[in-house]
Amino acid sequence: MTHSGKMSRWTWLMAMVALLAIFAVACSGDDDDDSSSAGFTDAGYKTAGLDKARVVTIDGDIPIGISSALTGEVAGLGIPIADSAEVGGEGITIKGKKIKWVREDDLCSPEGGPAAADRLVKAKVVAAIGPICSGGTRASLKIFDDAGITHISPSATAGDLTTPTRPEGPYVTFFRVPVLNADEAKAQAQFAYDTLKAKKAFVVFDTDDYGKDLAAEFQKSFKAEGGEIVGTPAGYEKKTTDFKSIIANIKAAKPDVIYQAGFYAEATPFLQQLRADADLKSIPYIGGDGIKNDELLSGAKDAAEGAYLALPGTTGSQFDTYKQKYAAKFKGNADSATFGAEAYDAATAILKALDKVAVEKGGKLEIDLKKLNEEIKKSSFEGASGKVEFQDNGNRAGAVVRLFKVVGGKYVQLEAGKK
Incomplete structure (x- = not known):
């Protein structure tokens, strides 16, 4: 009876483990599909x-x-x-x-x-x-x-x-x-890690929904590539023109790449102040699609030279x-x-x-x-x-994402794997 009871309990335990495993697989399948696949009802x-x-x-x-x-x-x-x-x-x-x-x-x-x-x-x-x-x-x-x-x-x-x-x-x-931001950020993170060989990134972002979401997606993708986020401030509001404190944090963090999620209006003074620091002149800069605008070129001028910008779509x-x-x-x-x-x-x-x-x-x-x-x-x-x-x-x-580099004051589209 005792042996039989042990076997029954063991059988019951194994059945529960199997059931839990099936449930876990089902849940992981849901995670893979995630809520973004939920359609209209x-x-x-x-x-x-x-x-x-x-x-x-x-x-x-x-x-x-x-x-x-x-x-x-x-x-x-x-x-x-x-x-x-x-x-x-x-x-x-x-x-x-x-x-x-x-x-x-x-x-x-x-x-x-x-x-x-x-x-x-x-x-x-x-x-x-x-x-x-x-x-x-x-x-x-x-x-x-x-x-x-x-x-x-x-x-x-x-x-x-x-x-x-x-x-x-x-x-x-x-x-x-x-x-979507997730696709753009993934392409940028892969470019930063694989092509620019950056292992440490500092993320700067606008506090509106677009900036926060794009910055979060970049951080997630860059970490997935094997990179490390070495700093990110609380974010900045629209119409911000003084980025000295953020730039001081960037200088202390010593990143291999600087990533900005926001719009050209704030990216213009940010780039000007960033490149004014001799120690930060040559660190690669990557910006999101809200920054790729002709007004960035005319406003930031030489400070925009060498910047990498993304543009989703083809x-x-x-x-x-x-x-x-x-x-x-x-x-x-x-x-x-x-x-x-x-x-x-x-x-x-x-x-x-x-x-x-x-x-x-x-x-x-x-x-x-x-x-x-x-x-x-x-x-x-x-x-x-x-x-x-x-x-x-x-x-x-x-989803298609194109990458551009500012060369001679113009946006030049990059070939895959080129910088």
Whole structure:
């Protein structure tokens, strides 16, 4: 009996171990997929009122919103994005109706984003491009969703925008065209570790959602490569111009590479002050996509020389068409319009979907916002930024990251493995 009891307990124990092992494997599978793979839900469509027809009637031009930074510190990023979105509709009509672009200034901020979204909803837009920054986007998601207005951001890259903490899952009205921070940071970390042979990194970042998320992703990826983070401050606010204390910490930490996640407005004085220190002149500097802007070159001048910048995305088959239209309408150079191709493609996705779902009745157009949302989700076309398709949670499918170096006051794209 005693022996039999021991064997029973042993058998029971082994069964429990096996069961726990199966559970662990199942959980690890969930971790591999993680919440970023969670798609839109029926509850999400119901919350947005897109579980059934939601028809609007248009008498006149079709209003489409653009939420971008039109004033302030990052207008140099936001205005070309807005211009590029408009170019996407150049010469296009939907069932004989012209497009009426409604621009609103989101200031690239958590305060400006929802204010712009509210104005666009009140303007009765049928869809929108933007907001352009992660903080403003996060604060605007519910406003667009409550109105059933599908919006496509060309540049909001924080990973958790498509994994909000709510039982309904991702906001079904939100899509985005850019490559995410995690992909950009991974490419930069690999470049720093493998190509620059950096083993120790110091991370500097803007305290907004974009800067914090990109900095965190870089740290995670750099550590995964085998590198060490030797210092990172609490972060700096927008409009900061004095970086002396951060630079003193960098000097003491003796890093092999300096990484900055933020925007060109603050990167300009940071680089000027960094390179003014003789001991820090030659330490490689890597910056995120918010820093790669022509205003960095004109503002930082020689201090920007040798800087490495990333730009998520690639140039697709429609880039030359976009470039020609952009030059003709706004006299701009599409090559230097960061996220311009993505904005053009965001507009294209909306216009293609509109052309399929708009119904002409008695000289007016009827647009079912539910059907418009469904068509945008099914997007599949070759755009200015490459092939545009969306995953089940609104993120773009596929990820390409390009790296550039400032040489002779210009951005030069690097070949793989080259520095």
